[in-house]
Amino acid sequence: MTSLYRSIEWCNGAVRILDQRLLPATTIYRDYTQAAEVAEAIRTMVIRGAPAIGAAAAWGLALSAQSSRSLPMGLAWEYLQSAATILRESRPTAVNLFWAIDRVVNAVSNPPPQTSEELFTRVLHQATLLADEDISTNRALSLHGLPLIPERALVIHHCNTGSLATVDYGTALGVIRAAHEHGRALQVLVDETRPRLQGARLTSWELLQLGIPHEIIVDGAAAHLMRTRRVDLCLVGCDRVAANGDVANKIGTYQLAIAARAHQIPFYVAAPTSTIDLATNSGDDIEIEYRDAEEVTTCGSGRLAPDGVRVCNPAFDITPADYVTAFVTESGIVRPPFATAFKRLLGTRLP
Numbered sequence: 001m002t003s004l005y006r007s008i009e010w011c012n013g014a015v016r017i018l019d020q021r022l023l024p025a026t027t028i029y030r031d032y033t034q035a036a037e038v039a040e041a042i043r044t045m046v047i048r049g050a051p052a053i054g055a056a057a058a059w060g061l062a063l064s065a066q067s068s069r070s071l072p073m074g075l076a077w078e079y080l081q082s083a084a085t086i087l088r089e090s091r092p093t094a095v096n097l098f099w100a101i102d103r104v105v106n107a108v109s110n111p112p113p114q115t116s117e118e119l120f121t122r123v124l125h126q127a128t129l130l131a132d133e134d135i136s137t138n139r140a141l142s143l144h145g146l147p148l149i150p151e152r153a154l155v156i157h158h159c160n161t162g163s164l165a166t167v168d169y170g171t172a173l174g175v176i177r178a179a180h181e182h183g184r185a186l187q188v189l190v191d192e193t194r195p196r197l198q199g200a201r202l203t204s205w206e207l208l209q210l211g212i213p214h215e216i217i218v219d220g221a222a223a224h225l226m227r228t229r230r231v232d233l234c235l236v237g238c239d240r241v242a243a244n245g246d247v248a249n250k251i252g253t254y255q256l257a258i259a260a261r262a263h264q265i266p267f268y269v270a271a272p273t274s275t276i277d278l279a280t281n282s283g284d285d286i287e288i289e290y291r292d293a294e295e296v297t298t299c300g301s302g303r304l305a306p307d308g309v310r311v312c313n314p315a316f317d318i319t320p321a322d323y324v325t326a327f328v329t330e331s332g333i334v335r336p337p338f339a340t341a342f343k344r345l346l347g348t349r350l351p
């Protein structure tokens, strides 16, 4: 079953993106025709979620090549490189962004295109392939996750990892969706995910459409509910997995993992292999994005904190590999020791 809404698609020479900043109140699609506009949409989180921003960057490159169709090949190639640079600078933590750009640029470099028209055709083909693969990858990953979900399960989920965070179907939320589709009796505790409320706004919106029972909880309630209710597992997505298994994901993931460990609850991370970054040794080497103070001090048009107050707003944290029970990938479940398991899984593949 495909989702009711597509987070992103290529539509008549434009990249059409569902504006996630306005959900769940308003459903508005925006059409972009320039790579720089797509970079800005990623930066301002019109579109967010690691696999979704990878697809956005790939189609952003297609927009650049499309604008250069009447130019000499050398100039079109230069423009593609500068579009790649602008897109790379849009957000720092999710490796899928860089992976997608490298994948498209490498695929069209060899053999070199002869004309700017050929460049456009090939970039668009590669970007569309990448987006289509995202969907099949997520479906495969979700089915691999099924054995981890008991017949009746209470699951804690953090942030949004569903159709909105991907091209379709989702990763961690994909596993939950597949479990529901396979008849599991699921109840999901949805972390609201301060400060941008991806859980309260987006995950609950998706779960409602799918008919999956859930309750929104404030992030600080997770440990209490682990102690007072029979939580079976935590299931989260991720933005980058280092070669040693350390996980960068939405802020609050680390404290959830610590609480899960304290209550002997399994902590699973859903990660397409495009999120595993063998070139990054450990979580210490992952750049953590810090975002604007307004995300914390305001809510909609309302002010929450005193004017001029100082704010520290890391958007991601690192969960050490030791806290992760297993990864769910499109190639199967990966258990510790992760460093050797990843090498076996990915071979010598380096970005």
Ligand code: MRU
Residues within 6 Å of the ligand: 048, 049, 050, 051, 094, 158, 159, 160, 161, 162, 165, 166, 170, 171, 172, 198, 236, 237, 238, 239, 249, 250, 251, 315
């Ligand atoms: O800042 P966001 O909303 O882009 O952060 C998204 C997350 O942290 C998700 O958990 C992650 O990208 C996995 S999405 C399949």
